[in-house]
Amino acid sequence: MKKKIAAAAAVMGALASTVAFAQPASAGVDTRYYYESSWSSEGDCQINGYFGQQNGRWSAYFCSPSTWSWDLYIKR
Secondary structure, rough: OOHHHHHHHHHHHHHHHOOOOOHHHHHHHOOOEEEEEEEEOHHHHHHHHHHHOOOOOOEEEEEOOOOEEEEEEEOO
């Protein structure tokens, strides 16, 4: 059981270092980031943020949950 917990913790640690997690709404939006678009799912938001960054359209991004969608914020 302890080995399974340790393995799960290692996997989560690796994922946390590669996935951009959404900031909580109460934290506000960093003024260096600009609203780009809105997506119906977190996965769509993350994919579009990632590809925009890979294509050089922006230097960083994060997805933030809103009432009915996920908002993509970018840093140019």
